Amino acid sequence: MSQDALAQLRALHWLPASSPLLTAPLLDWLMEEDSMTRRFEQHCQQVTVQLVREAFIDAGELQEEGDLLPADQRFWLREILLCGDGVPWLAGRTLVPESTLNGPEQMLQQLGTRPLGRYLFADSTLTRDFIDPGQVGALWGRRSRLRLSGKPLLLTELFLPASPLYRALD
Ligand SMILES: C=C(O[C@@H]1C=C(C(=O)O)C=C[C@H]1O)C(=O)O
Numbered sequence: 207m208s209q210d211a212l213a214q215l216r217a218l219h220w221l222p223a224s225s226p227l228l229t230a231p232l233l234d235w236l237m238e239e240d241s242m243t244r245r246f247e248q249h250c251q252q253v254t255v256q257l258v259r260e261a262f263i264d265a266g267e268l269q270e271e272g273d274l275l276p277a278d279q280r281f282w283l284r285e286i287l288l289c290g291d292g293v294p295w296l297a298g299r300t301l302v303p304e305s306t307l308n309g310p311e312q313m314l315q316q317l318g319t320r321p322l323g324r325y326l327f328a329d330s331t332l333t334r335d336f337i338d339p340g341q342v343g344a345l346w347g348r349r350s351r352l353r354l355s356g357k358p359l360l361l362t363e364l365f366l367p368a369s370p371l372y373r374a375l376d
Pocket of ligand 1 (some may be wrong): 240241242243244255284285286288296298299300320321322323324326361363
């Protein structure tokens, strides 16, 4: 399940904000500026993280993502499934340039099964450069570049079929 979900995440293609496919109920989810973890908590008893992969990867392993981040030799990669009451609702892939991982941001390497959002949205220096809506097959996703103390990281999220986003589209 997790490898399929992460493969689908990497197959997301990006839509212009003007796309007629992006209805208001869908944009309400895709353009969420606050924590998706916190939003999911409004739809279940407990949000948990299934950790799929955490490791440094070389710049050569990046595809298009490398164009959205500063050049660096290595990037910290975190891939997870974010679950609502144990059911996978979202696949998440976070890329952090090694140059971002200094000072307090070193904590990004120690998250384990704590949701990234709990760390990001507790940091008063958090900013978001953009959110790109995306689609793969019948699934929706998004890509954001976030900054902590001005230092970037790239977050890609794929909403899985059981996630409350799709119930909002009925
Ligand atoms: C960025 C957030 O964290 C969520 C948790 C993630 C993780 O633990 O890696 C990744 C994607 C997000 O959906 C958030 O809550 O908005």
